[in-house]
Amino acid sequence: MLTATALAVIRTQSLFATVMLSGAFRFVSALLLMTLDAVDVAFTEAAVGAGISTVLMLGTMSLTARFETPSPRTSIAPFLVVCVTGAVLIYGTLDMPNFGAADAPVQTHVGPDYLSRSPHEIGVPNVVTAILASYRGYDTLGETAVVFTAGIGVLLLINGLRRRRRDGETDPDEDERGSA
């Protein structure tokens, strides 16, 4: 189903359909994470991937065209690159432990430590939250800072441009958009 949605995203020409299908793609991958028992990640994927990025894509789309221009060249070289990358990735998974294996590094390294320590050290039932906010507090602080920086960056890029235009300087983008 994931593959079918991905193929549909590639084949379709209407950007609106592409955005909607990629939203569906993300919902399906959220379901996939759900079956892997990664509820927190699935939730994030559904909220961030399927929700907000679809909305932002729609917002971006309303600034541009509705249909993509079909590319005239044949796409053999990109296809080869994709095949080789995919093959390498699949080759990489051969070394991975079986799904749910008890001796996998994820089960033997720090995982049991967190699971056994967090009930009496943190006392929060959701271990994911305990790890994110407390044991890995620095990481989460860094992530928040990244989100903050990204937001500031987008604001500067978009609003800064507008302010300059208001000052009366001509902007090459504006003419293009006016004629489109």
Add this chain to the structure above:
Amino acid sequence: MRHHLILRVVTKMLVGTIFLFALYVQFHGDYSPGGGFQAGVIMAVGFIIYGMIFSLKKVQLVFPPWLVHKLLALGVLLYAGTGIYSLLAGYAYLDYAALSPHHPEHGQHYGILIVELGVGITVTGVMVAIYYAFAARTPIMSDEEW
């Protein structure tokens, strides 16, 4: 989207629920899946959907851009401030036990709540700010084009 009656009615009914759900995800993150990042996104979606269906002007009356820009920074400051508080109280940076020295477990609870709130505020601010920036850029394409 003035003439989409169904969209407007459904949005009016949903926006309150969305905010409530965001708050639930935010403050119930200790017990169930979710936390600041997800709650922030859901909260932002509430504002964005309102802005899309009604108008940018209306949503900016409720949640003005200057407030959004302040909130961006407020979240990070709240997070970092928690760490600085624990430093001043004589603990390691971001050691939430400082918030309740006699009962470190409670301190952890408070710390996680505050920190997640900081994350949530920043994420809401960033998402809404990006939406404002995009939506204010050019006139949205006319309804008939959809």
